[in-house]
Amino acid sequence: MNQSASIIEIRNLSYEIGGRPVFAGLDMEVARGRITAVMGPSGTGKTTLLRLITGQVAADGGSIVVAGQDMRVVRRAGLYVLRRRMGMLFQNGALLTDLSVFENVAFPLREHTDLPERLIRQLVLTKLQAVGLRGAAELMPTELSGGMSRRVALARAIVMDPEILIYDEPFVGLDPISLGVILRLIRRLSDALGITSIVVSHDVQEISTVADQVFLLSGGKVVAHGTPQQLHSYPSEIVRQFMGGLADGPVPFHFPAPDYFGELLAREGP
Amino acid sequence: MNLIRELWQSLVEALVGLGAIVRFLLRVIAQSPRALLRLDLIAQQIYNSGALSLVIIMLSGLFVGMVLGLQGFQLLQRFGSEEALGTAATIGLVKELGPVVTALLFAGRAGTALASELGLMRATDQLSAMEMMAVDPIRRVVVPRFLGGVIAMPLLAAIFSVIGIYGAQLVGVQLMGVDSGSFWSQMRASVGLSDINEGIVKSCIFGVACSLIAVYEGYYATPTAEGVGRATTRTVVTSAVVVLFLDYLITAAFL
Numbered sequence: 001m002n003q004s005a006s007i008i009e010i011r012n013l014s015y016e017i018g019g020r021p022v023f024a025g026l027d028m029e030v031a032r033g034r035i036t037a038v039m040g041p042s043g044t045g046k047t048t049l050l051r052l053i054t055g056q057v058a059a060d061g062g063s064i065v066v067a068g069q070d071m072r073v074v075r076r077a078g079l080y081v082l083r084r085r086m087g088m089l090f091q092n093g094a095l096l097t098d099l100s101v102f103e104n105v106a107f108p109l110r111e112h113t114d115l116p117e118r119l120i121r122q123l124v125l126t127k128l129q130a131v132g133l134r135g136a137a138e139l140m141p142t143e144l145s146g147g148m149s150r151r152v153a154l155a156r157a158i159v160m161d162p163e164i165l166i167y168d169e170p171f172v173g174l175d176p177i178s179l180g181v182i183l184r185l186i187r188r189l190s191d192a193l194g195i196t197s198i199v200v201s202h203d204v205q206e207i208s209t210v211a212d213q214v215f216l217l218s219g220g221k222v223v224a225h226g227t228p229q230q231l232h233s234y235p236s237e238i239v240r241q242f243m244g245g246l247a248d249g250p251v252p253f254h255f256p257a258p259d260y261f262g263e264l265l266a267r268e269g270p
Numbered sequence: 271m272n273l274i275r276e277l278w279q280s281l282v283e284a285l286v287g288l289g290a291i292v293r294f295l296l297r298v299i300a301q302s303p304r305a306l307l308r309l310d311l312i313a314q315q316i317y318n319s320g321a322l323s324l325v326i327i328m329l330s331g332l333f334v335g336m337v338l339g340l341q342g343f344q345l346l347q348r349f350g351s352e353e354a355l356g357t358a359a360t361i362g363l364v365k366e367l368g369p370v371v372t373a374l375l376f377a378g379r380a381g382t383a384l385a386s387e388l389g390l391m392r393a394t395d396q397l398s399a400m401e402m403m404a405v406d407p408i409r410r411v412v413v414p415r416f417l418g419g420v421i422a423m424p425l426l427a428a429i430f431s432v433i434g435i436y437g438a439q440l441v442g443v444q445l446m447g448v449d450s451g452s453f454w455s456q457m458r459a460s461v462g463l464s465d466i467n468e469g470i471v472k473s474c475i476f477g478v479a480c481s482l483i484a485v486y487e488g489y490y491a492t493p494t495a496e497g498v499g500r501a502t503t504r505t506v507v508t509s510a511v512v513v514l515f516l517d518y519l520i521t522a523a524f525l
Contacts, residue, residue: 054402080404087402094399097391108403111410153399160403 007032007164007196008053013062015045015052022048024220026062033194035186037207037228040217041242046200047091049217050166053198054088055079067163084112087157088166093149095141095156101128102137105156112160127155132181147174154182158189165189167199171206183210204243208232216242294486297408298416305413315418319380319481323426326379327372331430334367335359335437342438343446352448356457359438360431364461364469368431370517373476376423377509381484384415385505388488389498397489412489416481423477424470431469468524475516480509 008030015023022045030036038046051057052064055071064071069082095104105124109115115123128134131151141149150170157165167186171179187210189195201207207214208228216224216231216239224231224239232243241249257263306312342358388411391397397407435457442448484505491501 056398056401080406083402083404088399090395090399090402092395094395096396096399097394108405111403111405156403 005031007067008198009063009065010053011063013052013064014060015048015057016060017048021220026217026221028215028222028225030196030198031213032196033190034212035190035197035199035210037211037214038198038200038217039202039204039207039214039242042202044217045220046217047168050088050168050198050200054083054086054166084160085163086166087160087162087164089150089153089157089168089170091169091172093141093146093153095144095149095152097141099141100137101133101139101141101144101152104141104152105159107156108160123159124155127159128152130158130185131155132178147178150174151178151182154185158195161193162195164196164198167197167201169201170199171201171203179206186210204245218242291482291486294489295482298413298482298485301406301409301413302417305409305417308414311410311414312417312421315414316422317418319376319384319415319419320422320425323376323379323422324429326375327426327430328433330371330375331368331433332437334371334430335363335434335439336441338362338367338434339438339441339446343442343448352442352446353452353456355438355442355448356435356453357460359442360435360457360461361465363431363434363438365465365472366517366521368427368434369469369472369476370513372427372430372473373423373480373513374510376419376426376476377480377484377506377513380419380422381480381505381509382502384419384481384484385488385491386498386502388412388415388485389491389493389501392489392491393493393495393498407489412485416485419481419484420474420477423480424473427469427473427476464524468520471524472517472520475520476513479512479516483509483512 006029008028010026010028013023013026013028014021026049038049040046048057052059052071053066055066055074059071066082067085069078074082095101096107099107102124105127106120109120109123125134125137128137131154133148133151133155136144136148136152141152144152150173154170165186170182170186174182183206186197186199190197190212199207199211211228214225214228214231215222218238224234224236226234231239234240234243238250240246247253338359339355342355342362343352346352346354346358388397391407391411397411400407400410439450439453443450443453487501487505487508491497
């Protein structure tokens with residue numbers, strides 16, 4: 001197995017959706033066993049980047065190497081072997097709605113192992129305890145709040161003890177207590193088990209407390225990377241605007257549109 | 271010139287669509303042996319597609335049989351051969367109405383449920399989540415639903431026909447006064463195994479077609495509320511047309 005310092009290497013990545021370039025010449029290295037945050041304004045393709053890294057979509061150009069596996073040449077079987085070493089937390093949790101919370105967390109174990117029922121039960125309850133939802137084991141996903149669903153999904157993502165854990169907007173809609181728990185959990189998984197974490201998030205404050213390195217994306221490229229502290233004092237307008245949450249700056253708040261007053265005063269609607 | 275180009279384009283699109291669904295079928299068949307190891311999943315789907323459709327199938331079977339009894343009696347009376355009602359109703363039900371009406375009802379009841387369930391699983395990232403857990407959604411989700419439908423359809427068609435024959439007997443014998451003995455004995459004398467076989471072959475083929483269309487439309491539904499709705503509608507419309515078209519082909523083949 002490749003034991004270099006980087007577990008994910010992206011070189012000169014390009015990708016288009018419907019003729020619109022999302023990435024053009026993106027370079028990125030994710031350090032093994034560390035927490036890497038990917039941030040950027042809405043619509044910069046952060047979720048798309050996760051889909052490219054996990055092989056859900058194929059890049060148009062450049063290379064992505066994940067745990068020594070070149071994603072350009074990997075076939076379905078190889079991709080599934082690789083994905084057994086990954087866990088992913090979707091924005092909405094993506095729990096299987098016809099299974100209970102317990103069965104959702106047990107799902108990967110039942111599909112990939114022949115463990116005895118007693119052991120499955122212990123593993124599932126341990127993971128549910130870690131996210132504080134052991135008591136909700138028998139509930140159905142429809143009975144959970146958005147935050148609880150996300151925590152169950154996290155328990156499911158870690159039940160196979162992955163090497164790489166990918167979080168897509170893990171903090172959206174969480175109350176402060178759950179947020180603190182999830183943040184500590186991400187840190188603990190990284191410190192105790194050496195799991196590599198990639199977190200896509202808008203929450204500058206929260207992510208600054210746990211991330212080891214941050215990549216800031218804009219315009220299809222990495223515009224800045226470094227530790228959260230380095231980014232807070234980064235000598236660039238765009239980084240200052242994003243980290244400080246300012247409306248004025250190189251990133252326009254408004255979607256491109258004709259003149260405001262001109263459109264308001266026009267007789268005909270669009 | 272434009273018309274020819276447009277016709278050509280629709281023909282190409284139809285062939286591409288047909289190719290896609292055949293490729294999907296091959297993928298489903300390739301995954302079926304492994305999915306067969308999980309009999310619990312298939313049993314669950316036979317229950318969902320079959321057992322839950324029983325009430326509508328039985329009710330429809332009863333009414334279709336009763337109408338057949340009424341119409342058949344009226345027609346046969348003109349030739350003074352009311353005793354042949356049993357034969358007429360049974361052949362009509364077993365060869366034609368049983369498989370076809372069951373398939374149409376199946377598309378409306380179970381097919382739409384399958385398509386919307388799969389479409390919503392796609393829209394809520396459940397299928398992507400499975401892919402990310404290295405579980406092939408075709409094997410885990412699509413194949414059990416497909417096989418469940420394929421197994422349920424002939425059973426439902428058989429139940430439909432049996433209830434329908436009872437309905438025809440109810441109207442013909444109990445209401446119109448056809449002799450009970452000749453109703454049953456004529457039927458037994460003139461309905462052969464080849465008639466039953468035709469019904470079985472039809473319902474098996476309709477089972478494959480309706481289940482395949484439903485899981486295909488659901489699996490590839492656009493992941494929006496509108497997309498899932500459209501997939502559900504297309505399931506019913508396509509299934510109905512395909513079933514009636516195949517019905518003609520199979521009937522012609524059995525002549």
